[in-house]
Amino acid sequence: MNDLIRQAIKAEADERVDSRTVLADLHKAKKRKPLGLIVGVATLTAAAAAAAVIIPTAIKKTDASPAAQTPAAQNVLLIGTDEYHRTDALVFARFEGDGSATIISLPRDIYVGSSPDRINGLYMQDPRKLTDAVEQMTGSKVDHWAAINMSAFGQIAGIVGGVEVCLSAPAKDPLSGVDLPAGKQVVAGDQVLAFLRQRFDLTGGDLDRTKRHQAFLAGLAAKIAGDKAVMMARSVREAIQVDQGWDVVEFAARFQGPVKIRTATLPVGEAVQRDGTSGFAVDPAQTKQFVEKQFNGEGPVRDECVS
Amino acid sequence: MGFDQFVTDRLDRLLGYATAITCDKHLAQDIVQNVLMRAQGKWERIGSMDAPYLYVKRMVTNDYLSWRRRRAAREIAVERSELARHVPSMADPADTHAEREAMRARIAVLPRKQRAALVLRFYEDCSDAEIAQVLGCTESTVRSQLSRALQTLRTHELARSATLGVHS
Numbered sequence: 001m002n003d004l005i006r007q008a009i010k011a012e013a014d015e016r017v018d019s020r021t022v023l024a025d026l027h028k029a030k031k032r033k034p035l036g037l038i039v040g041v042a043t044l045t046a047a048a049a050a051a052a053v054i055i056p057t058a059i060k061k062t063d064a065s066p067a068a069q070t071p072a073a074q075n076v077l078l079i080g081t082d083e084y085h086r087t088d089a090l091v092f093a094r095f096e097g098d099g100s101a102t103i104i105s106l107p108r109d110i111y112v113g114s115s116p117d118r119i120n121g122l123y124m125q126d127p128r129k130l131t132d133a134v135e136q137m138t139g140s141k142v143d144h145w146a147a148i149n150m151s152a153f154g155q156i157a158g159i160v161g162g163v164e165v166c167l168s169a170p171a172k173d174p175l176s177g178v179d180l181p182a183g184k185q186v187v188a189g190d191q192v193l194a195f196l197r198q199r200f201d202l203t204g205g206d207l208d209r210t211k212r213h214q215a216f217l218a219g220l221a222a223k224i225a226g227d228k229a230v231m232m233a234r235s236v237r238e239a240i241q242v243d244q245g246w247d248v249v250e251f252a253a254r255f256q257g258p259v260k261i262r263t264a265t266l267p268v269g270e271a272v273q274r275d276g277t278s279g280f281a282v283d284p285a286q287t288k289q290f291v292e293k294q295f296n297g298e299g300p301v302r303d304e305c306v307s
Numbered sequence: 308m309g310f311d312q313f314v315t316d317r318l319d320r321l322l323g324y325a326t327a328i329t330c331d332k333h334l335a336q337d338i339v340q341n342v343l344m345r346a347q348g349k350w351e352r353i354g355s356m357d358a359p360y361l362y363v364k365r366m367v368t369n370d371y372l373s374w375r376r377r378r379a380a381r382e383i384a385v386e387r388s389e390l391a392r393h394v395p396s397m398a399d400p401a402d403t404h405a406e407r408e409a410m411r412a413r414i415a416v417l418p419r420k421q422r423a424a425l426v427l428r429f430y431e432d433c434s435d436a437e438i439a440q441v442l443g444c445t446e447s448t449v450r451s452q453l454s455r456a457l458q459t460l461r462t463h464e465l466a467r468s469a470t471l472g473v474h475s
Contacts, residue, residue, distance in 0.1 A: 001457075001460065001461060001464055002429070004406060004407065004410050004464075005410060005414070005425065005429050005460065006429045006430075007403075007407050007410075008407050008408075008410035008411040008414055009327050009411075009414065009425070009426055009429050009430045010430065011407055011408075011411055012326060012327045012330060012411055012414070012415075013323035013324065013326050013327040013426075013430055014323070015326055015332050016319070016322040016323045016325070016326040016332055016335060016336075017322060017326075017332050017333070017335070017336045019318045019319040019322055021336075022318060022322065022336060022339060022340060023314065023318060025340060026314070026340065026343060026344070
């Protein structure tokens with residue numbers, strides 16, 4: 001039997017990925033260190049926001065609670081985590097009573113105030129610490145938070161069967177496996193994750209990737225309706241956590257159909273070093289003003305095509 | 308040994324090891340990448356050790372054993388055992404491929420630590436002492452992990468042979 005075990009384990013080990021891919025990843029990650037180590041599971045900003053929209057939509061369907069009045073607007077902090085519960089993406093979202101939403105991607109490597117910890121390290125310490133920091137930084141109240149393990153996102157992409165996005169240039173990257181022409185198109189299957197995962201060879205780096213997430217999210221939100229929502233909720237429910245005391249049913253009452261989403265990314269200031277780690281400082285006054293403007297619906301409209 | 312040289316020499320082997328213990332090549336890739344980036348930061352210390360490879364392997368193993376999404380790992384394994392069950396029961400016992408796949412499925416559903424011990428013994432050819440070092444436990448624990456794993460595999464093997472109408 002030992003020989004059989006040996007062969008079986010070898011067969012398993014033979015499934016390993018090509019070491020050259022990993023080597024290339026390591027080298028590129030080394031070069032990109034100043035922007036923070038982006039290794040492993042993809043940053044899927046979209047997943048976090050989508051989950052917060054999807055789950056309550058489905059809950060509403062099953063519980064069928066009558067909406068007596070228009071629900072109040074709520075600010076929700078969406079935390080995308082990787083399999084190790086590390087923060088990979090942060091999105092501050094405002095959901096209006098009519099179901100429309102504004103989301104602001106917060107770069108992960110921000111230092112808030114004089115804290116030695118970057119913002120992406122706070123959730124693991126204590127979700128409360130993170131929400132406090134976001135409130136301090138943006139001047140807006142965080143009503144609730146939701147954290148989602150973004151690896152569940154592959155399933156969501158599969159269920160909707162493709163999402164429409166628009167590329168301003170063709171995207172081809174052997175590392176992530178993305179291979180898409182320029183222009184408006186429906187991305188589906190493996191290309192969804194590849195599209196969201198590509199981080200190298202993008203001129204704007206992480207920023208371009210954030211834009212892709214936002215474009216994808218807008219496309220996905222347009223598809224959230226009907227029975228699909230229930231299926232999506234089922235696949236992500238296991239992977240999501242929300243703060244206690246959040247009445248998601250009340251929250252869900254605002255979503256009557258596909259969700260309209262406006263997106264933006266918080267501008268950051270200069271790169272700074274603290275305790276040997278680099279990150280970004282933000283201008284407190286500017287940040288507060290930016291968030292307020294976005295949440296009031298005064299921000300610029302998103303470009304239709306992303307690079 | 309320099310870090311780059313270590314990676315050149317060992318990366319492929321490390322990926323194979325990680326894939327065998329996780330039964331998930333993507334998770335294995337993530338773990339190995341993360342570990343190597345951490346190892347690079349303290350390479351001065353690791354590189355001067357007697358057995359850097361053993362130490363890095365320990366980091367990989369720890370990452371996997373402390374990995375919190377246990378459910379997913381089990382799901383993959385269950386999926387595979389499900390597949391194994393559909394291997395035609397009339398299969399020719401001489402069909403080594405089917406046998407091997409069935410064994411793979413059984414290994415995939417073992418508890419994580421037992422599987423790690425098994426892989427260290429049968430893929431990495433480690434001694435009890437080396438396995439103990441990687442798993443961070445005593446040698447007697449290693450022996451009991453291995454014997455439990457083997458016992459489980461043997462029981463299944465017997466059951467399988469019985470349904471096939473052959474005696475092993």
